Amino acid sequence: MISIKSSGTFTGAGVLTAIAASLCCITPVIALLAGSSSIAANFSWIEPARSYLIGLSIAVLAFAWYLKLKPTKTNDIDCNCETAKKPSFLQSRTFLAIITVFAALMMTFPLYAKMFYPNPKEATTALAVVDYKQQVKFTIQGMTCEACEEHVNNELSKVNGVLAYKSSYATRSSFVTFNKSKVDVKTIEAAIKKTGYKVKALSCCDKN
Numbered sequence: 001m002i003s004i005k006s007s008g009t010f011t012g013a014g015v016l017t018a019i020a021a022s023l024c025c026i027t028p029v030i031a032l033l034a035g036s037s038s039i040a041a042n043f044s045w046i047e048p049a050r051s052y053l054i055g056l057s058i059a060v061l062a063f064a065w066y067l068k069l070k071p072t073k074t075n076d077i078d079c080n081c082e083t084a085k086k087p088s089f090l091q092s093r094t095f096l097a098i099i100t101v102f103a104a105l106m107m108t109f110p111l112y113a114k115m116f117y118p119n120p121k122e123a124t125t126a127l128a129v130v131d132y133k134q135q136v137k138f139t140i141q142g143m144t145c146e147a148c149e150e151h152v153n154n155e156l157s158k159v160n161g162v163l164a165y166k167s168s169y170a171t172r173s174s175f176v177t178f179n180k181s182k183v184d185v186k187t188i189e190a191a192i193k194k195t196g197y198k199v200k201a202l203s204c205c206d207k208n
Helices: 004-034 044-069 093-107 109-116 124-129 146-156 185-193
Strands: 133-141 162-168 173-179 198-206
Touching (some): 004 044, 093 109, 109 146, 146 185
């Protein structure tokens, strides 16, 4: 017979899979808070398995709730006539509820990850007065969610001479408009690489 301890095991497994499913999106935020941009792309390889990990987490937690809510049978023969011990907090329904909410927050993290990033400076106002504009499309490997977009944009906003930028994890790219009299492509590429993502290709076109 499956015990309360087994329920706790499934609870822990549910949390671990939920965290694993969101590591690719959590690490950019951790990198920003820790000031170590290079760790951001370390878990991007998890993205293809994200949907499976979410499904597994839901299944495991659902089974943990089943074990917790199903009626328990008492065996009077094995009873020593002592009052049954009350389960600890870690084995309680309250703890399982907290864990379930936490897992849900982890699995939906990409939906609200942007709130952890500072608003990057707006540089588009200078576009009309710059005579030496150039736009470059960077093809980036490693972006997996909106948090990754914000991470790239945050680094680009720090580059003097960058006028506008639009990053997209869906197209794995970033369009950057800059004043080529103040900054070059290699400097911008280096800023993107600081995030830990890889620039796989780029294409340029003058905007004069």
